[in-house]
Amino acid sequence: MSEAEPFLEVRDLKKYYDDGGLLGGDPVKAVDGVSFDIREGETLGLVGESGCGKTTLGRTILNLETATEGEVLADETDVTSISGRELRRWQSQAQMVFQDPDASLNDRMTVGEIIREPLDAHDWPNLAVSVADDREVAGKRVHRAEGDERRDVTVDADGGVSVREGAPLTREDLTVDADGDRVDVTLHKHASAMREDRVRGLLEQVGLREEHFYRYPHQFSGGQSQRVGIARALALEPRFLVLDEPVSALDVSVQARIINLLEDLQDELGLTFLFIAHDLSVVRHIADRVAVMYLGEVMELGPTEEVFTDPSHPYTESLLSAIPGSMVETGERITLRGTPPSPRDPPSGCRFSSRCPAKIRPDEYSVSGEHWEALDQLHSVFRARSNAEKGIVDVVKERLGIQDVSTVDELLLELFDAERDGDGGISIEMPDDAASVVYEAAELARAGDEAGAAERLDDAFGSVCSEEHPEANDVGAGRTSRCLRHREEYEDPDAVIEQRYRSD
């Protein structure tokens, strides 16, 4: 597998969304510097939580979104910056299957019309005719085959003509006049007849019946509709499909059949897949390699089996551990605390540092594991609050120094499992040096300076994780992982997780 040519090279791809507001503001960094290769004929799985940018990545590769920066190279062409004829060529080579078949099929069109639409849009077919010598090819709907293009019609030097099996017409449907200094090809089959045949063939190929041609999407079950979506994506004989969670909207009983169909089609047609999903077990089944995305970055990339059995990155470990029933392989469940931070304002340093179970901690404080987590959480709460849009009332309150004291107190009470002492203050069961930092930060927050509070916490408890942005490290066997713990001076992530969570 590893010798296969890369079909697609994604290089430092970025997609930022500006709200176009007058104030500018921070853009949403949906995809932020992603690089990987997709090899010819493989399935690359792309997993991650909702909102991590995996769908945006797929759409940007297909040029449905304009890339902010970076390249997507296919056959040495950057497909993010093409237009006109080149773009149309790319569109016929790369297609997308959407998540929700009900939403992606126009319900006022029959299935036949839906599958036929790409053919009409590209004025299909345009047959590639291969000629032995360098004579010109003339005629309607034909062109001279170039490069490694698949030959639909082959004209020998002695005038023998053969038609590729599976082409939309047979030998009887065309006459070839190769007498002069050019080859005249005349088709006797009408384009619309060829298209209709093609649609019927596609229906069969995806496991639907011919009588479904005149049905409407309403009349189909979810699985059947998704087959229609797949047939539409296949209509132009693409080489590459982006499958955007193609089974997550379907019943579990149907998912397996669609997955099998996709695998069969891949074998039969030699397709390359980018399979986007949040269901890890589906990805494990179908993907050859898997990329794990978090907040617009690829955290870990490697062959599926190896990533699943021996994750390198703490995020992958947490994700895998979140699969119900997977504890056998990964031991004690590691819960992913909270929700991912806003992609508008990702944490400095490592993106995952705010939730990381293997975060590097400063040595000078002797704080218990639970309290470290509480401190991380307190920090992210303050950060989120300082960035939140505030109403006029809040702003006025802040200016006047009237802050809801109770919210900060409640936060401390809840996170640190603390208790109020006699005179209404809060005491945290923590070594004094650490506790005093928390009190200082809380004081700042009460005065309305959440940003300052977050900074205070970061100063004291932050580490290299919140300062340095990790590079993708080669961790062997074609795997990369974006974690600072792969450096020599630190312990490996899984050892740390083992020690922190599974040592008792």
Add this chain to the structure above:
Amino acid sequence: MSVTTSRVADALTDGRTALWALVGLLLFLLEAGAFLNFVVGLTIDGILALPGVDAAGFLTTVESAVREIPTLLSRETIPNEGYYDGSGYEGTFLGLSPAIAWALRATLVYLYAFAAFGWGVWGYRIYRRNYRAADWTPRDDVFDRFRGHKWGIFGLVIVFMFVTMAVFAPALGPTTVDQNMRNSYGYETKYWDSDSGSVETILVGDANLDSLSQGNDQNIGPWTYDDYGRFHPFGTMQDGSDLFTFLVVGSRISLVIGVLSVALSASIAATLALTSAYYKGRVDLSMVLISDAVMAMPQLLLLIMLTTVLRETWINEVYSGGFLLALIFAFTGWTYMWRSIRGPALQISEREWIDAARSFGQTPITIMRKHMLPYVTGYLLIYGSMTLGGAIISIAGLSYLGLGVAPPTPEWGRAVNLGQDYVRTGSWHISLIPGILITLVVTGFNALGDGIRDAIDPQSDSAGGETAGAGGGA
């Protein structure tokens, strides 16, 4: 190609379809003369309109030949204008009284129209059951829902009767506009003079002067004869001409202006709404600004100003100024329709199938036409039918104010205006009948719009949802 041919052959050998085709042919033959007459007349007009052509040559002969073809629903086949010669009626259909002859013709016209409509529905059902490749389409549900919508059906019937009135206007009136109003001194009429006991001849204009409806002393009310044996289903007007003829011909101009202006503004609105919904952002914003600017112009003042300014120009000559009115209505009216359609269009533009179409490289125009327009047409029909009602009111209102359609072209609003001095007298019918008709037709168009809306979108609440509010304002 061969598939279609064999289909036609199949259809004709199938009993029910053959019967349907036969009935259609029969219905056509009954009116073939009128139809050919219309086509030939239009061709001649078209040829004469070309520069440098002043005679249509052989077509004129064709026209006169076509005129000879008998049609069922014409004044010549069932005449109602005759006179009493002391013992019986001369010149009327089968010697019936003029009232009965006229009523017979009017009834036949409506029977014919409803038969033609039924024939169309019958054909659609045969097609749907036997010939359509798809055994179900989303449109079927819409039709089925509309069929069960009583208020919508009521609207459809009213609108259909109104359209029939406009189409068959010349055949429906007891007399013609030319003979009774425009050129009343160019025609003669015969009547039975009971004093002398003989049949006398009088100019129509003079007869009209003796048939005025101007209050309690002088009045020819609805469903009465005047002194010259002429029947007036709706009575006469203040100048003695026939009110029914006036109204029937007036319905034509209302319908033409209404349909023209609504069709124009609907196509402007749809094009702009789809463009702004597809491209969003700046395109959308600029259209909002343009439509706000147009909306801010006072429509009535603009109308008065433009009709005055353009009074002497050729554009005001077209269709007695009706064309100009339609243009002004379309120009000021599209904004409201655009506003109403923009919302649904924006919603549709967010659907995933738009992305799917973009992903395989479909062109923006085709995406708008194939993937967005079908979802907006329903709204266009709803707002169109409601706006049409509004346009009819506006045209009538303008004529009432003495603006708009130039006299003497009949227009409903002018009838209301002409009769308003006599509302409290015995000649109440001059204002009241056209007033009732306007109300009825506008209600019909609104009911039809309601019905279409409920058929298209069953979730919308007919008891005053958002669309209903917007529709009422449009």
